[in-house]
Amino acid sequence: MKIKKAALIGMGAIGTVYGKLLHDRYGADFAVIAGGARKEKLKANGIRFNGNVFYPRVLSPGEQSFPADLVIVSVKNDQLSKALEDMRSFVGEGTVILPLLNGVTVRDRILSVFPDNRVFYGLSIYIDAVRTADGVQNTVDGVIDFGDADNTVPSPEVTAVKDFLAAAGIECEAPSDMIRTVWKKWMLNVGCNQVSAITGAPYGKMTGIETNGILFHEAMMEVVALAKALQIDLTEQDALEYENLMSTFSPLGKTSMLQDVEAKRRTEVDYFAGTVVELGRKYQVPTPVNHVLYCIIKSMEQLY
Numbered sequence: 203m204k205i206k207k208a209a210l211i212g213m214g215a216i217g218t219v220y221g222k223l224l225h226d227r228y229g230a231d232f233a234v235i236a237g238g239a240r241k242e243k244l245k246a247n248g249i250r251f252n253g254n255v256f257y258p259r260v261l262s263p264g265e266q267s268f269p270a271d272l273v274i275v276s277v278k279n280d281q282l283s284k285a286l287e288d289m290r291s292f293v294g295e296g297t298v299i300l301p302l303l304n305g306v307t308v309r310d311r312i313l314s315v316f317p318d319n320r321v322f323y324g325l326s327i328y329i330d331a332v333r334t335a336d337g338v339q340n341t342v343d344g345v346i347d348f349g350d351a352d353n354t355v356p357s358p359e360v361t362a363v364k365d366f367l368a369a370a371g372i373e374c375e376a377p378s379d380m381i382r383t384v385w386k387k388w389m390l391n392v393g394c395n396q397v398s399a400i401t402g403a404p405y406g407k408m409t410g411i412e413t414n415g416i417l418f419h420e421a422m423m424e425v426v427a428l429a430k431a432l433q434i435d436l437t438e439q440d441a442l443e444y445e446n447l448m449s450t451f452s453p454l455g456k457t458s459m460l461q462d463v464e465a466k467r468r469t470e471v472d473y474f475a476g477t478v479v480e481l482g483r484k485y486q487v488p489t490p491v492n493h494v495l496y497c498i499i500k501s502m503e504q505l506y
Contacts, residue, residue, distance in 0.1 A: 203358045205366035209261070209270040209292045211235040211285050212277035213249060215331035215458070216302055218338040220274070220346070220372055222251050225258040227370035233270075235289055237262040250337025263288035270294070272363060275301040275312070279473040282308070286315045293319060298359050300324045300348055304391050304458075305473040306384055320359050323380040324348035325387045330455050341452070347383050349376035382435045385425070389436065390444050392474045393422035395459035396495045399469060400502070402460065406453025409445055419445060420491045424478055431485040463499075466506040471499040 210221050213234055224232040236244055241260050248255040261268050270292045277285045282303065293299065299321045301308045312321045329344025346367060349360045353376040356364075360376050367374045377383045394408060397417045401407075409415040422441040429436035462469045475496035482489035 203296075203362040205271045205298070205362050207231045207233075207268065207270050208272040208274065208366065209233045209235050209268060209289070210274040210276060211289050212275060212281070212302075213244070214276065214278070215333040215338050215340070215461075216326050216329060217274075217276035218249055218251055218333075219329060219331045219340050219343055220276070220302075220326075221249070221258060222256055223343070223370045223372055225256060230259050233259040233261045233268050233292075235263060235273075235292060236260050237264075237288065252339060253336075255337075261292075264291050268292060270297055272298050272300060272366065275299065275303065277303065279303055279305055279308070279470050280468055282311060286312065298322065298363060300346075300363060302326050302346065304388065304395075304470055305477060306388050307473065307477060322348045322350065322360070322363070323384050325384060327387055327390075330452055332456060333461060343371075343373065346372060346374040347377055347380070347387075348374065349380050351380050352378065353380060354378045379435065385429055385434050385436050386440055388474075389422045389425040389429075389441065391459075391470075392425050392478055392492065393418045393441070393444070394448075395457040396421060396471065396474055396492075396499060398457040398460040399463045399471075400495065400498050402463075404453060404460075405448055405451035405455045405457075409448045415445065417491065417495075421475075421495060424482070424487070424489045424492050427487050428478065428481050428485065428489075431487050432481075459499075463502060468503060469499055471496055471503075475499070 213221055241262055244260045248257040273289055273292055297319055299319055301324045309321055309323050326344050326346050330342045331338055331340035356376050364374055397414055401414055403414050426436050459469050475492040478489050478492040
C-alpha cells in the first residue's frame with residue numbers, strides 16, 4: 203500500500219502545524235476540508251502560521267474530485283460528529299482514517315460512522331502550538347503516535363502512513379501498545395488540561411505551585427485506577443513521569459483547554475472529567491477529584 207493523496211479536516215493549532223508540513227511536501231495532493239464561509243475565508247486570506255501565510259488547497263464537503271488515501275481528523279471532540287459528515291465524500295473503500303483528537307472514545311465514534319474503513323488510534327504529543335489573534339504560533343512540532351491496538355508487527359497500512367508523514371518531516375511512531383499510549387495521553391489531558399483551565403496556570407506553574415501539583419497528580423491517579431479496573435497497563439510511575447516532564451515544557455505555554463477558557467470557547471471537559479466520571483460509575487471506581495473538576499469547568503462555561 204502507498205499513500206498518494208491526503209486530506210485534513212480541522213485547521214486549529216495542531217491541524218495547522220501538520221497541515222503546513224503536508225502542504226509544503228505534497229502540494230495539490232494534500233487538501234484541507236472546509237465549506238461555506240470557512241472555505242472562502244481560507245482561500246481569500248490563507249492560514250497564518252509563525253508570522254507567515256500559506257494557501258493550501260481547500261475543498262468543500264461533497265466534492266468528488268479528491269479520492270483521499272488518508273484522512274486526518276484534527277477537530278475538537280464536540281466538532282467530531284459534524285466533521286465525520288463533512289468528510290464522507292473524501293472517504294472511499296480503501297481510505298485510512300487517522301484521528302488526532304484527545305480522549306479514549308474517539309476511535310469508536312469514528313468507526314460507528316465508517317465501520318468498513320481502517321481507523322487508527324492516534325494522537326499528537328509534546329507539540330506546543332498556540333492559536334492566537336495573529337494565527338498559530340509554535341516552536342516544537344511534537345510527535346504523532348498512531349496505529350492499530352497492537353503494532354508489534356506493523357501492518358502495511360501503518361507502514362504506508364508512517365512513510366507518508368515522515369516524508370513531510372512529521373515525526374511519528376507506532377507504539378506496540380496503542381491502547382496504553384492513548385490512555386497515557388488522556389491521563390495527561392485529564393490532569394494538566396483541567397487543572398490549568400480552572401487555575402489559569404501555564405506549564406511553568408503546573409508543578410511549580412504545590413497545590414496545582416496535588417490536583418494534577420490526584421486527577422491523573424483516578425485515570426490510573428480506572429486503567430487498573432480495565433486491565434490497561436498504566437501506573438503511578440506514568441503519572442510521575444508526566445509531572446517531571448513539566449519542567450521541559452515552555453514555562454509560558456498553555457494547554458488547549460486553558461486557551462479555550464481564555465477565548466470563551468466550549469472546552470472538552472465532557473471527554474476528560476466527564477468520561478472519567480462516567481467510567482468510574484460503570485466500573486465502581488471512585489472519581490471525586492474529576493467530579494469536582496467537571497462541575498467547576500461546566501460552571502465556568504455557563505459564565506461566558
